[in-house]
Amino acid sequence: MKKYYALVSGLVQGVGFRQFTMAEAKSRNLYGWVRNTSDGDVELEVEGPEETVEDFIEAVRNGSPSSQVENVKTTPIDQVEHKNKFDVIL
Template sequence: MKPIRVKVKVNGRVQGVGFRHFTYKTAISLELTGWVRNLEDGCVEAVAEGPRQQVEEWLAALKKGPPASKVAGLTIQREIVEGVFERFEVRF
């Protein structure tokens, strides 16, 4: 199956609630590659590459988030697959 790549910005109460770790663990469990980081505006940004179905499952999980979070919305951009990631990581 041909991989896809998405860049997502998550708005809401998503910092200080374990959202990056949740994003990372979910991506690892779905065998995606990419990264996640906090933004200065209080949002979380992430990029993921992998098979369409796994990426869509990951996005569905991000819409819910971990229990302490309150996701207000996701902005999703499709990007060209670059295949440059070896794993999924948390960036600081």
């Protein structure tokens, strides 16, 4: 299982990016969460099979139709807090 923390910068707030991220994760049966940060970025944690997580991160890098992703910084982590689902945290 692969586990990542990711910080996404660019035009990613107010454009449905969190919902896009959740839909991409759910379509791949991944676990984790996504939320806005106070400085305009979006952060997430994701857990799942290595190839599936890598595919998800690539989708996040490409972004939703209304977003403009400038950078995705990923960091491997030991644990992702989830309840066997992927959530948007408000």
